[in-house]
Amino acid sequence: METAKAVDGENQCSKTDKIVFAVQIFFRIAATGTALAAACVIFNAKQTVDVMGMSFDAKYSYSPAFKFFAFANAIACGFTSLSLVIVMFFSRHGLNASIYFMFFLHDLVMMSLVLSGVVAGTAIGAVGRDGNSKTGWLKICNRFEKYCNRVTTSLILSYVAMICLLVLTITSAAKSRN
Template sequence: MNHLAAKSIENSPMKSQKYFMCAQIFLRILATSFTLTAACIIFNSNQTLTVFTVETEARYTYSPSLKFFAYANIIVCAFSIFSLFLASIIGRNGLHPNKYFCLFVHDMIMMSVLLAGCASATTIGYVGKYGEMHSGWMPICDSVAKFCHKMIASVIFSYFGVIFYLCLTILSANQSRNIEV
């Protein structure tokens, strides 16, 4: 009977380690796919508007905030792919608790970069949708609705990426608290 109890105690940490790595890989795949989708949408979002034979174009490249948002999504997507491969390779051998802290720092930085990009795009989107009458900025989303809808979709996908990185950060922080000094 003692042998069976000792065996279940030994398997419990291995089981939790396996669940932790499965959750890490699953959340990293989700974060990668959502940031890649957000980047693809923003890179393909443009609209040409013709008013009295004058053509104007709405593109993400006209706003530094939207450029930052696009590049933040690409950077986070690239680092997500890198960390996905790293987590899957390291996960086979088992992670030492000190490496959880490295995952925590990585996930925190990626979440911060992505959240900053989302915040800048949300701000510009708000001004594009509602304008800022005190500054003389008129709303433009009535004129370029297709562009605005694509930007909204891109920002929503990116916020989901932030949520997934928040979950990854919480998981890594939880695991790193077991570090022995």
């Protein structure tokens, strides 16, 4: 009777480990893909408009906040893809609590990086969309619609990457406690 419970407990643990491993793989792939897509979209966000015979450009590189946003996503994409390879490597050798703790730290840093980048991008995007009459900043999205749409798309993708990294942080923290 006791051996049946022990075998059943091992199968349950094995099923849980497989589910957590699948969650880790899925969300690492999702975070990598959405961070890469966000970076690619913002790197290619540019538009030129003519107003009364004068040409005006809008590029992500004109704003330090958008530059930080773009590079934060690129860095997160690179390190999250590296962590995907490491998870695959360690899955063959067994994932223990200390390895999950290292993934927790990694995921926490990557989530913080993406979160800070997306917040900076959102703040500047809001100023570009609405302007700020008290400081004299004019809205530009009524003139640079294509540019603003690309920035919005990139921000949405980055929020998805941040949520994926949040899920990874939570699952890695939970597994590191076992």
